[in-house]
Every structure is written in C-alpha cells, then in structure tokens.
Amino acid sequence: MRTITKNTLLYKSKVEYADFCINHVQGCSHGCTYPCYAMMMAKRFGQIKSYNEWIKPKLVSNALELLDKEIPKYKDQINFVHLCFTTDPFMYKQKEVCDLSLKIIEKLNKSGIKTTTLTKGIYPKELSNMEKYGYNNVYGITLVSLDETFKKRFEPFSAPFKDRIKSLKYLHDNGLKTWVSMEPYPTPNLLDQNLLEILDKLYFVDKIIFGKLNYNVKTSEYGDNVAFYANCARIVTNFCKRNKIDYHIKYGTQFRNDKTTSAVLQFN
Numbered sequence: 435m436r437t438i439t440k441n442t443l444l445y446k447s448k449v450e451y452a453d454f455c456i457n458h459v460q461g462c463s464h465g466c467t468y469p470c471y472a473m474m475m476a477k478r479f480g481q482i483k484s485y486n487e488w489i490k491p492k493l494v495s496n497a498l499e500l501l502d503k504e505i506p507k508y509k510d511q512i513n514f515v516h517l518c519f520t521t522d523p524f525m526y527k528q529k530e531v532c533d534l535s536l537k538i539i540e541k542l543n544k545s546g547i548k549t550t551t552l553t554k555g556i557y558p559k560e561l562s563n564m565e566k567y568g569y570n571n572v573y574g575i576t577l578v579s580l581d582e583t584f585k586k587r588f589e590p591f592s593a594p595f596k597d598r599i600k601s602l603k604y605l606h607d608n609g610l611k612t613w614v615s616m617e618p619y620p621t622p623n624l625l626d627q628n629l630l631e632i633l634d635k636l637y638f639v640d641k642i643i644f645g646k647l648n649y650n651v652k653t654s655e656y657g658d659n660v661a662f663y664a665n666c667a668r669i670v671t672n673f674c675k676r677n678k679i680d681y682h683i684k685y686g687t688q689f690r691n692d693k694t695t696s697a698v699l700q701f702n
C-alpha cells in the first residue's frame with residue numbers, strides 16, 4: 435500500500451459525532467457512491483483528482499510516532515477518540531489498514547484513552563482481548579440496508595451486510611459496547627425496503643444513530659422525503675424505546691430537529 439506522512443494526527447472535531455479524531459489513511463477502498471463526503475472534500479482540497487485515486491488508500495506511515503508526541507499533549511483534554519471521519523479504520527480486505535488501526539487503538543487504550551470506531555468493514559475478533567485493548571471502547575458499523583444489490587451500487591467494495599453485523603455481534607457477545615450508524619438512509623425511489631426488518635437485526639446494540647441521505651439529488655426528487663424521514667425517525671425511536679436501546683436522530687432528519695450536536699457518541 436502506498437504511504438504518506440502527516441505533520442499532525444489527533445485533532446478536536448467540530449462535528450456532531452465526536453470529541454477528538456484520527457484519520458490515519460487518505461482515501462478509502464470502499465468507494466461509496468452515495469456520494470462520499472470525505473471524497474468530495476479530498477477533491478476540493480486537491481488531495482485527490484479522481485474516484486479511482488480515492489479508492490487506492492494511502493497509509494499515514496508516521497501515525498504511531500505522531501501519536502507518541504500528541505497523546506501527552508492532549509491527554510487531559512480528551513474524552514474519547516473517534517476513528518475515523520474521512521476514511522474507514524477496518525477497510526474490507528485491507529490488512530495493513532486494519533493492523534495500523536489495531537495498533538492505534540492499543541496505544542490510545544494503554545494511555546487510558548477510550549476509542550469509538552465506525553466501519554463498513556469487519557471487526558477483527560482480537561478486539562475482544564480486553565487486556566490488550568481495554569473494555570470501554572465502543573464499536574460501530576454503518577448499516578442502511580440488508581440488500582446486497584443496493585450495496586453493490588452504493589458501497590461497492592465494503593463488507594457484506596451480514597458479515598458486518600456478525601462481527602459486531604461477536605464483540606457485543608464478548609461484553610463490549612456496540613452501536614450502529616443508519617446513515618445515509620435511502621429514500622424509496624433509491625430502494626424500497628422495510629426499515630423494521632433491518633432494525634430487527636440490530637436488537638443487541640447499545641445505540642442507534644439514524645440520519646437521512648444528503649448530497650444526493652434522488653433524495654430531493656422523492657416528493658414526500660420530509661414526511662418519509664419523519665416516519666422513519668418515528669419507527670427508529672419506537673423500536674429503540676421498546677428494546678431499551680439508546681438512540682439519536684441526526685439533525686435535519688425529522689420535522690422537529692434535535693439540535694443537540696454534542697456527545698452523540700457518549701455512552702453510559
């Protein structure tokens with residue numbers, strides 16, 4: 435895999451999800467076509483020129499050295515560190531990415547810092563080794579469908595949905611906290627599906643975050659999209675209440691928006 439070096443790694447995020455963040459890879463082989471906001475930004479800031487360049491990720495070769503310098507500097511300010519905003523820490527079939535992510539999580543945990551992660555890949559079973567990685571990390575997957583034909587179109591090189599869920603369930607069964615990002619959830623003109631069927635597969639998780647599909651013209655073309663998302667938000671809310679799952683509906687997804695933008699990934 436090609437590499438780049440960076441001058442800094444840990445940064446304080448201003449967005450809804452997180453506290454501090456790490457992006458230790460540039461690009462992402464999952465190649466989502468929703469579109470991928472991170473790819474759009476990478477193009478805008480001249481890091482990449484094309485989709486084909488984006489799906490050939492580059493590892494930050496000095497990530498662990500940077501962390502050694504930055505952990506002591508920020509440790510007192512950090513509540514948790516999120517991996518990742520602009521790439522995927524457990525990219526499907528990308529062993530070098532997964533190995534570096536594991537080393538980063540281990541290093542942070544050894545310094546007493548917990549992590550949250552989000553992937554469209556598969557979690558390695560070794561994360562259940564709590565002596566090595568600690569027990570208060572929170573592991574998440576993105577899941578907006580169970581339809582593999584949809585996946586081929588919108589997340590062409592990510593892990594199969596059922597394998598994602600299985601790897602998350604394994605971590606849950608081993609006593610770890612788990613969450614699911616149901617974002618960007620498609621409108622029926624992109625995929626007509628039963629939201630409850632998807633939710634039923636997620637009965638075991640600790641938290642669900644639900645959000646609409648942005649930046650896709652098809653969504654705004656769907657006439658009833660405001661009412662559609664409001665209804666989805668209601669279904670998710672009711673399911674979570676019934677199953678005692680914590681939840682958050684992302685800003686802009688329902689009529690009466692939840693303007694809370696902090697601590698979305700806080701877990702009790």
Ligand code: SF4
Nearest residue numbers: 462464465466470521
């Ligand atoms: S997994 Fe995330 S970062 Fe990777 S291509 Fe898809 S949306 Fe972009």
